[in-house]
Amino acid sequence: MSHFRTELRQRAEELVALYPRKRSAMLPLLHLAQEQDGYLSDEGIAEVAALTGTTPADVRGTASFYDMFHLEPVGKYVVGICTNIACLLAGGEEMLDHASATLGCAVGSTSADGLFTLEETECLADCNLAPCVQVNHRYVRTTTPEAFDGMIEDLRGGRLDHDVPSHGTLIRVRRSGGLRADRGEVVAERAEAQAAREARAAKETK
Amino acid sequence: MATLDAPRIVSSRASFEDSHTLTRYLATGGYDALRKALSMFPEDVAAEVDEASLLGRGGAGFPAGRKWSMLRKSPVSYLVVNGDESEPATFKDHFLVERDPHQLVEGIIIAAYALQVSQAFLFLRGEFALGLERVQQAVNDAYEHGALGRKIFGSSFSLDIVVHPGAGAYICGEETALIEALEGKRGFPRIKPPFFPAVTGLYGEPTVVNNVETMANLPWIISNGGAAFAALGGGRSTGTRLFALAGRVKNPGVYEIEMVKNTFRDLIYDPALGGGIIDDKELKAIIPGGVSAPWFGPDLLDLPLGQDEVAEKGSMLGSGSIVVMDETTCVVRATWRITKFFSRESCGQCTPCREGSGWLERVLYRLEHGGGRAEDIDLLLDLSDNIAPGLTWPPQQTTICVLGPSIPSSIHSAISMFRDDFVAHVQHGGCPHD
Ligand SMILES: Cc1cc2nc3c(=O)[nH]c(=O)nc-3n(C[C@H](O)[C@H](O)[C@H](O)COP(=O)(O)O)c2cc1C
Ligand code: SF4
Ligand code: FES
Numbered sequence: 001m002s003h004f005r006t007e008l009r010q011r012a013e014e015l016v017a018l019y020p021r022k023r024s025a026m027l028p029l030l031h032l033a034q035e036q037d038g039y040l041s042d043e044g045i046a047e048v049a050a051l052t053g054t055t056p057a058d059v060r061g062t063a064s065f066y067d068m069f070h071l072e073p074v075g076k077y078v079v080g081i082c083t084n085i086a087c088l089l090a091g092g093e094e095m096l097d098h099a100s101a102t103l104g105c106a107v108g109s110t111s112a113d114g115l116f117t118l119e120e121t122e123c124l125a126d127c128n129l130a131p132c133v134q135v136n137h138r139y140v141r142t143t144t145p146e147a148f149d150g151m152i153e154d155l156r157g158g159r160l161d162h163d164v165p166s167h168g169t170l171i172r173v174r175r176s177g178g179l180r181a182d183r184g185e186v187v188a189e190r191a192e193a194q195a196a197r198e199a200r201a202a203k204e205t206k
Numbered sequence: 207m208a209t210l211d212a213p214r215i216v217s218s219r220a221s222f223e224d225s226h227t228l229t230r231y232l233a234t235g236g237y238d239a240l241r242k243a244l245s246m247f248p249e250d251v252a253a254e255v256d257e258a259s260l261l262g263r264g265g266a267g268f269p270a271g272r273k274w275s276m277l278r279k280s281p282v283s284y285l286v287v288n289g290d291e292s293e294p295a296t297f298k299d300h301f302l303v304e305r306d307p308h309q310l311v312e313g314i315i316i317a318a319y320a321l322q323v324s325q326a327f328l329f330l331r332g333e334f335a336l337g338l339e340r341v342q343q344a345v346n347d348a349y350e351h352g353a354l355g356r357k358i359f360g361s362s363f364s365l366d367i368v369v370h371p372g373a374g375a376y377i378c379g380e381e382t383a384l385i386e387a388l389e390g391k392r393g394f395p396r397i398k399p400p401f402f403p404a405v406t407g408l409y410g411e412p413t414v415v416n417n418v419e420t421m422a423n424l425p426w427i428i429s430n431g432g433a434a435f436a437a438l439g440g441g442r443s444t445g446t447r448l449f450a451l452a453g454r455v456k457n458p459g460v461y462e463i464e465m466v467k468n469t470f471r472d473l474i475y476d477p478a479l480g481g482g483i484i485d486d487k488e489l490k491a492i493i494p495g496g497v498s499a500p501w502f503g504p505d506l507l508d509l510p511l512g513q514d515e516v517a518e519k520g521s522m523l524g525s526g527s528i529v530v531m532d533e534t535t536c537v538v539r540a541t542w543r544i545t546k547f548f549s550r551e552s553c554g555q556c557t558p559c560r561e562g563s564g565w566l567e568r569v570l571y572r573l574e575h576g577g578g579r580a581e582d583i584d585l586l587l588d589l590s591d592n593i594a595p596g597l598t599w600p601p602q603q604t605t606i607c608v609l610g611p612s613i614p615s616s617i618h619s620a621i622s623m624f625r626d627d628f629v630a631h632v633q634h635g636g637c638p639h640d
Contacts, residue, residue: 018368020409021409023389023390023391024388026391028371031371052390062390063373065375065393065553066332066372066373067374067375068373068374069374084543084547085294085452085453085540085544085547086295086452089452089454089535089540123293123294123295123296123547124333125297125334127297127450127458128297128450130458137332139336173346175345175346175369176350177346178355178366186356187324189364190362190364192362193362193363194322201247
C-alpha cells in the first residue's frame with residue numbers, strides 16, 4: 001500500500017523515471033512527501049526510501065542536511081524572515097521580533113493554534129524588497145510591520161489561499177513532455193549527425 | 207555619469223507584464239537564436255561563445271568558452287545549470303528565472319547543442335517556488351513548441367531538460383556539492399582534484415556546470431555574434447552584466463549595465479540606477495561581489511565594474527552583488543551577521559571552516575551584544591589567519607571548498623577599515639548604536 005495518495009504516487013514515479021539513477025529523485029520526492037503530510041513523516045520517509053532504493057535512515061540523514069525539510073510537524077504556514085546583510089540593513093531583526101510578537105511564538109517554534117511556524121532565514125535572494133518575508137516559500141513582500149500584520153490577517157481569513165498554497169507545495173505546474181526515446185538511440189543519432197556534418201565539412205574544404 | 211547606451215542583453219523583456227510567457231517570448235524574437243544555432247556546426251556555436259569571451263556569471267568568472275573547449279576532446283555527458291543563488295545579497299538569477307524563463311531555457315538548449323549533450327539538469331534553489339513553476343511551465347511550453355525533446359525543430363538534435371529543486375543549503379551552490387545534491391545526497395563538496403566536474407562530474411561522468419546568467423546570455427550571443435558581445439565592456443570583462451544592488455541605497459534592484467564602462471559610483475549614485483544613499487547619508491563601505499568578498503571604502507568608488515579591475519584592488523566582482531553600508535551602519539553587527547551565515551551554512555567537513563566559523567561568530571556576538579574583551583579584536587584576526595593563512599586575497603586554500611577561506615573576508619576588512627568601531631564596542635560593553 002502506498003502512503004502517497006494516488007495522484008502523488010503517480011507524480012513520484014514520474015519523477016524517478018526522469019533521472020538516470022533513482023536516487024537522484026531524492027530531493028524532489030522529499031518535497032512531495034512534505035506536500036502531502038506537511039512534514040516528513042515516518043511513512044513518507046519509508047516511501048521515499050523504497051522509491052529511491054535506499055533506507056529510511058539514509059533518507060532521514062540526507063533530509064536533515066537541508067533547511068527546507070521538516071522532520072517534525074510545522075504550522076500550516078511557515079513564515080520565513082531574512083535577517084542577512086541586506087535585510088539587516090533594512091530592519092530584518094526588528095521585523096523578526098515583530099513577527100514573533102504578532103504570531104505569539106518564538107523564532108523556530110509554532111503558534112499555539114498550530115497555524116504558523118516562524119523561522120529566521122538566510123538570504124532569500126529578494127534583497128531589493130527588504131526585509132524579505134516568505135510564507136511557504138512564496139514572497140509576500142511585506143516590508144513594514146503594518147503590512148506584515150495585514151498579510152497575516154489575510155492568511156487567517158483565507159484570502160491568500162491562491163498565492164500561498166499549503167506548506168510543501170513547491171511546484172503546482174506538473175511536468176508534461178519529456179524525451180521518451182531510448183537514450184541509446186539518441187546517442188546513436190547524435191553520432192550519425194556528427195559524421196554527416198564532418199563529411200559535409202570535408203567536402204566544403206575540398 | 208553612468209554609460210547606459212548598451213543593449214539589454216538579458217533583461218530586454220523584463221518590463222513586460224507577461225515577460226515569462228511563450229507568447230511574449232516568441233513575439234520578441236524568442237527561439238530564433240536556437241534555430242540559427244541548429245543550422246550551424248556545434249563547434250561553431252561554441253566558437254561564437256569563445257569569441258564573445260563570456261565570463262561565467264556564477265562567481266569565479268571562468269570563461270565559458272574555455273570551460274567548454276576543455277571538454278571538446280572527449281564527449282560530455284551532462285550539462286548542469288546552477289540556479290542555487292544563495293550568496294547573500296545576490297538576487298539576479300532570481301530575476302532571470304521569474305522574469306524570463308524562456309530565455310534561460312533557450313540558452314540551455316543552445317549550450318547543450320554546442321556541447322552535444324542530450325540531458326541537461328537545471329538545479330534551482332528550492333525557495334524559488336514561483337520561479338520553479340515558471341521555469342517548469344517554460345520547459346513544458348518548449349516541448350510543446352518543438353524547441354525541446356526529440357528532433358528539435360526538425361533537426362537531428364534531441365535534448366531533455368529536468369528542472370530539479372534544491373532544498374535549502376547555501377553550499378549546494380558550490381558545483382561539486384550541487385552535483386552531490388543532484389545525485390540525491392547531502393551537499394558535501396567533493397575533494398579536489400579533480401578540480402573540474404568536466405573530468406568527474408554527475409555520476410562520475412564529464413559534466414559542464416554553468417550559472418543561470420551565463421546561459422541567459424547565449425541567445426543574444428548567437429543572434430548577434432560573439433564579436434558584437436566582445437565589443438561591449440572592456441578588457442577581459444566583455445558584454446553587460448546584471449548587478450544586484452542592495453543595502454542603504456534609494457533604489458535597490460537588479461541593473462543590467464555594460465561592464466567596465468561604469469563605476470561603483472555610477473551604479474550607486476546615478477539617478478537612473480541606485481539613486482544615491484538613503485537620506486543622502488555618507489557612504490561607509492561597499493561589499494562587492496557577495497559576502498565572501500573583501501570590502502571597499504569610499505576611496506574606491508571610481509573603480510570600474512570589471513572583473514580584473516576589482517581583482518587588482520584585492521576583492522572580487524564575484525556574484526555581481528553590491529551591498530552599500532552607510533554612516534548609520536554598525537559594521538560589527540554586519541560582520542557578526544555575515545559570519546553567523548557562514549557558521550550556519552558550513553557543511554562541516556573541514557575543521558577550520560566548521561570550528562572556525564562558530565568560534566568567530568561567538569566572539570563577534572559578544573562584541574556586539576556585550577561582554578567583548580579588548581583582546582577579542584586580535585583574536586578575531588588570529589582565528590581568521592588560521593582559516594586563511596596570511597589573510598591574502600585570493601585566500602590560501604586550507605579546506606575542501608572556498609567557503610571556509612571566504613569567512614575571514616568581512617572580518618579582516620571590517621577590522622582593517624574600522625578598528626575604532628570595534629574598540630568602541632569593547633569600551634561601551636556592547637553596540638553603541640543600540
Ligand atoms: C560556497 C560556494 C557557493 C557558490 N554558489 C553559487 C551559486 O549559488 N550559483 C552559481 O552559479 N555558482 C555558485 N558558485 C560557483 C560554482 O561553484 C561554479 O563555479 C559556477 O556555478 C560555474 O558557473 P559559471 O562558470 O557559469 O560561472 C559557488 C561556489 C562556492 C564555493
Ligand atoms: S570549506 Fe566549509 S563548506 Fe567547504 S567543504 Fe569544508 S567545511 Fe564544507
Ligand atoms: S539579504 Fe535578505 S533577502 Fe537577501
